[in-house]
Structures are given as structure tokens and as C-alpha cells.
Amino acid sequence: MQFSLSEEEILIRDSARRLAEERIAPLAEELDQGGGRAAFLTNLMLLAENGFMGLNVSPEFGGTGAGAVAFALSVEEVGRACAATGVTVSVTNMVAEVIEAVGSPEQKAAYLPRLTDGTYAAGAFCLTEAGAGSDPSAMKTRAVRDGNHFVLNGTKLYITSAEYAGVFVVWAVTDRDAGKGKGISCFLVEAGTPGLIVGKAEKKMGQTGSATNEVIFQDCRVPASAMMGVENDGFRIAVGELAGGRIGVASLALGIAQAAMHRAKAYIKERQQFGRAIADMQGVQWMIADRETDLEAARLLILQAAALKDAGKPFAREASMAKLFASEAAQRATYTALQLHGGAGYIQDYPLERFARDARITTIYEGTSEIQRLIIAREAMKAV
Missing domain, CATH: 2.40.110.10 (Butyryl-CoA Dehydrogenase, subunit A, domain 2)
Incomplete structure (x- = not known):
């Protein structure tokens, strides 16, 4: 089994990370407080100009054509910086993909370039x-x-x-x-x-x-x-596109969880209690270990679903597994990170309460956790 990323996927991930850190993360708090809309739209244009609004769309229509793995990596990086921007990128890519998948030649020519080049801020x-x-x-x-x-x-x-x-x-x-x-x-x-x-x-x-x-x-x-x-025949189209969208939501959830745990690990190394850093306490270390295992498992499930999609193989069950596990893991990670901050985590001076609020919806949209369990169980029973 191949676990390594291609050079192109690494380049796209690193480019997404750089844009996220330099342009997207500094705006996240202001957006959360109701401001920054003009800067937000500017960032969407910047993401389009750098190829992030058509990651799985053919270059013929202005897309990157990099595939589902590159899409998952990019949404994770953007979501780690700002969940609101991450979900916009995910849904716009989803809209572009459905147009390329089932649109007429005229529809593709009319709408895909406008989505991928930022003429349309979003779909x-x-x-x-x-x-x-x-x-x-x-x-x-x-x-x-x-x-x-x-x-x-x-x-x-x-x-x-x-x-x-x-x-x-x-x-x-x-x-x-x-x-x-x-x-x-x-x-x-x-x-x-x-x-x-x-x-x-x-x-x-x-x-x-x-x-x-x-x-x-x-x-x-x-x-x-x-x-x-x-x-x-539209219902069949919707069901198919929702499976791809679940890879995006899973990646977004993972990004939010990563941001929360990054903050938590830095905080517990500095925070002193009982004469030592709380990071040196076994109970705290076990909390970190459990959450890090969660996030690594989520990442592998996401990349498996994305790789299957790129290979043209059935991936709906795997996408549901990734979405279910990653979104539930994000709940655990954000609340663990908040708990590790103690009272400070409940204060808006720290972003932990924002991460917890942002992560909550990932268990609901693009199909609730309960719906994912039904899909997974249905597919599992087919094999009996």
C-alpha cells in the first residue's frame, strides 16, 4: 500500500499551508466576530488564483486537476487556519465537481472557469x-x-x-x-x-x-x-456528490482538530502547576496520546477515501467512515484542548471556544453522524 504523497500533492499542501498561515488565519477571529467580509472575499479570490477552487476539475476548464487527495490536504490546511474559509472552499469545489461530472459542454464552458478563476466568489x-x-x-x-x-x-x-x-x-x-x-x-x-x-x-x-x-x-x-x-435523475446525482463532499467535511474537521491540539500542546508545555509543567503529568500525556491517535486515524481514513476516488473506485462507504470518525474525533479534540487550557479555554482571548463551536457542525452537515452510521451498516451488511 502506498502511503507517500506525490510531489504535486506535497506542493499543493505546502502552498495551501503558506496561504492559510499568512492570509487566512489572521482574519479568522475577526470573521468569527462578524467583521472582515471584504477581506474574506479577497482571500477567496486569492485561493482561486492559486488553484484551490477547482482542485479536482480539469485544467481545460481552469481547474488544477490535482485530484481528491490534493483536495483533502488543502481543505485540512485551510480549515486549520479558519473553518469558515475552509467550508467555503470545500463547497465551491463540490459545486465545480458536479458541474464537470454531469453538466453539458455548454454548462461546463460557461460556469467552471468562473468558479475556478474567482469571477464567482463561491458556488x-x-x-x-x-x-x-x-x-x-x-x-x-x-x-x-x-x-x-x-x-x-x-x-x-x-x-x-x-x-x-x-x-x-x-x-x-x-x-x-x-x-x-x-x-x-x-x-x-x-x-x-x-x-x-x-x-x-x-x-x-x-x-x-x-x-x-x-x-x-x-x-x-x-x-x-x-x-x-x-x-x-437528479437524486442519483445528489447522492453521488454528497459522498465526495463528505471527504471535504472530514478534512475540515481534521483541520479544526489539528489547530486545537496544536494550541493545547504549546500551552501545556508552558503552564506550570504543582511546580512543574502540566505536560509532564501522566494524566495529561494520556489525554494527548488519545487525541493524537484519533487524528492520525482520521487522516488515514480520509486519505483512503480520497485515494479510492482518485482511482475511480467505489468510495462512498469509506467517505462515510472518514466523515463519521473525523467529525466525532474533532469533538473530542476540541473539548480536550479546551479542558487542557482550564478556565483560559473558556475565555474568548484564546481561540479554543471558537474551535469547539466550529467543530460541532461537522457532525451534522453533509449527513449527520447517525446517517453515516446507517450508510456504513448498510454497506457492511451487503457483504454478509
């Missing part, structure tokens, strides 16, 4: 609804054909980057009489299209620098050519 993935979260097949948003157009009506919830996305990938029911999950289609809707309304920004517990909005479609008319893939 948005419109799947979740009030009654269709863990079960997206229950969505109510409809797309009704009207001549050479479709008219969309419905509301999507918790849409990342909606305020500054240039293009929205939208799922809607096109055949109400089809079986559950059978009559759903996928559309590309440009920002500014009449009837596409970006609603209220959600007030979130963490990752507050990333905009999360309600998106309303109110008699939103799009040409029939805006449909991606085959009519009524």
Missing part, C-alpha cells in the same frame, strides 16, 4: 429543505415545465455561501407522480436570476464567518438548458 449547493434534511428525497421544491423553460418554486435551507455565490446547483421535483427520489432533477441557476431570493442569514453557533442563508425560489424561470444531466 452554492441547494439541496436541504425544512422537511428534507437527512432525507433529501422528501423535498418539496418544484420545477414545472413551461415551454422551453422550467419555473421553480420552493425554499431551501442552510445554504452555504448563498450571499456571494455566483451560481446555484438546485434540486427540484419535476415529476410528482414518480416514486420517492425518482422524479427529481438538477438545475443551474445564476445569481441575480429573477425569482431567486437570498433570504435571511442564519445566526449560527460556529463557522460564523461563512454565510448560511435561506434561498427562496419564487416563480424563478430558467431555460430548459439549465437542467444538468437527465430529467428525473
Whole structure:
């Protein structure tokens, strides 16, 4: 089994780390406090200019074409510096990948270069609804054909980057009489299209620098050519893309956890109690050992899923395992790091409470931990 990274993957990881440390990390606290939006958008453009918004997109369309392993490494590095920026990078790459995977030649030519070169600050993935979260097949948003157009009506919830996305990938029911999950289609809707309304920004517990909005479609008319893939085949597209998105969330969770443990290790080497550094105490050392083992296991699961994806092999089960383990490990790591800081960890002068808030959502979006367990169990039972 090959565990080493390619020269290109190392170069991309190191480039992501450098940008993250120099430009992204210094803004993280300000973003968390509700400021810094202009600088945030500037950083997104910088990331695009350096190839990080199309890591698994062909160079023909302005992408890097570096693959899923490079994507995972990059999201980890950006997420370690700022979770809000990391999730934006992850979702925009996800949008670009679905367009390349199922878009028409015209759709690819029209939208991929704008995502990869930063013309669009981000892309948005419109799947979740009030009654269709863990079960997206229950969505109510409809797309009704009207001549050479479709008219969309419905509301999507918790849409990342909606305020500054240039293009929205939208799922809607096109055949109400089809079986559950059978009559759903996928559309590309440009920002500014009449009837596409970006609603209220959600007030979130963490990752507050990333905009999360309600998106309303109110008699939103799009040409029939805006449909991606085959009519009524959209649910299959969504399921496939969610698997890839889980590699991104797992990598983001790992990055947050790494940031927390890095701070904790530095702190316990300096903090003195009972006449010695608390890093010299066995109980503290065991806490560090457990969390470091967690993070190494998470990294291996993520890279396994990404490598399978790069090889064109089935990876959905492995992506769910990576997402489940990494996101739960991030909860343990951020709370352990906070605990090791004692009372200081609860104070906003230190970033530990931010890391804990940022990590919490990783067990929820792109499929909750409970949904990942169902997927893993279902796949495990197939082999019996």
C-alpha cells in the first residue's frame, strides 16, 4: 500500500499551508466576530488564483486537476487556519465537481472557469429543505415545465455561501407522480436570476464567518438548458456528490482538530502547576496520546477515501467512515484542548471556544453522524 504523497500533492499542501498561515488565519477571529467580509472575499479570490477552487476539475476548464487527495490536504490546511474559509472552499469545489461530472459542454464552458478563476466568489449547493434534511428525497421544491423553460418554486435551507455565490446547483421535483427520489432533477441557476431570493442569514453557533442563508425560489424561470444531466435523475446525482463532499467535511474537521491540539500542546508545555509543567503529568500525556491517535486515524481514513476516488473506485462507504470518525474525533479534540487550557479555554482571548463551536457542525452537515452510521451498516451488511 502506498502511503507517500506525490510531489504535486506535497506542493499543493505546502502552498495551501503558506496561504492559510499568512492570509487566512489572521482574519479568522475577526470573521468569527462578524467583521472582515471584504477581506474574506479577497482571500477567496486569492485561493482561486492559486488553484484551490477547482482542485479536482480539469485544467481545460481552469481547474488544477490535482485530484481528491490534493483536495483533502488543502481543505485540512485551510480549515486549520479558519473553518469558515475552509467550508467555503470545500463547497465551491463540490459545486465545480458536479458541474464537470454531469453538466453539458455548454454548462461546463460557461460556469467552471468562473468558479475556478474567482469571477464567482463561491458556488452554492441547494439541496436541504425544512422537511428534507437527512432525507433529501422528501423535498418539496418544484420545477414545472413551461415551454422551453422550467419555473421553480420552493425554499431551501442552510445554504452555504448563498450571499456571494455566483451560481446555484438546485434540486427540484419535476415529476410528482414518480416514486420517492425518482422524479427529481438538477438545475443551474445564476445569481441575480429573477425569482431567486437570498433570504435571511442564519445566526449560527460556529463557522460564523461563512454565510448560511435561506434561498427562496419564487416563480424563478430558467431555460430548459439549465437542467444538468437527465430529467428525473437528479437524486442519483445528489447522492453521488454528497459522498465526495463528505471527504471535504472530514478534512475540515481534521483541520479544526489539528489547530486545537496544536494550541493545547504549546500551552501545556508552558503552564506550570504543582511546580512543574502540566505536560509532564501522566494524566495529561494520556489525554494527548488519545487525541493524537484519533487524528492520525482520521487522516488515514480520509486519505483512503480520497485515494479510492482518485482511482475511480467505489468510495462512498469509506467517505462515510472518514466523515463519521473525523467529525466525532474533532469533538473530542476540541473539548480536550479546551479542558487542557482550564478556565483560559473558556475565555474568548484564546481561540479554543471558537474551535469547539466550529467543530460541532461537522457532525451534522453533509449527513449527520447517525446517517453515516446507517450508510456504513448498510454497506457492511451487503457483504454478509
